[in-house]
Amino acid sequence: MNEELDFEATMAELERIVSALDREELDLDEALRLFEDGVRHVRRANELLDAARGRIEELIETSSGEIRTADLEIDEEASEDD
Numbered sequence: 001m002n003e004e005l006d007f008e009a010t011m012a013e014l015e016r017i018v019s020a021l022d023r024e025e026l027d028l029d030e031a032l033r034l035f036e037d038g039v040r041h042v043r044r045a046n047e048l049l050d051a052a053r054g055r056i057e058e059l060i061e062t063s064s065g066e067i068r069t070a071d072l073e074i075d076e077e078a079s080e081d082d
Contacts, residue, residue, distance in 0.1 A: 005041075007048045014041045 005013065017038040021031060 005044060007045060007052075010041050010045045010048065014038060014045070017041065 017034050020026065020034050021038070026034070
């Protein structure tokens with residue numbers, strides 16, 4: 001797997017893998033290989049999402065109309081329940 005895939009490409013690969021796993025004509029070895037590839041892509045997607053979360057900033061407009069940035073606070077419990 002190419003570790004340099006962007007999020008969209010990673011998700012496209014996951015969709016391809018799921019589609020391939022849905023086919024019944026796969027032998028066990030091929031299905032396991034695809035499953036392993038899928039797990040790697042899920043991990044890559046999670047890494048990319050974690051990196052993006054670290055860069056997300058919330059724009060806050062002050063009472064004087066000045067705009068400043070602040071780190072976006074994410075409720076970890078709420079995101080884990082999704």
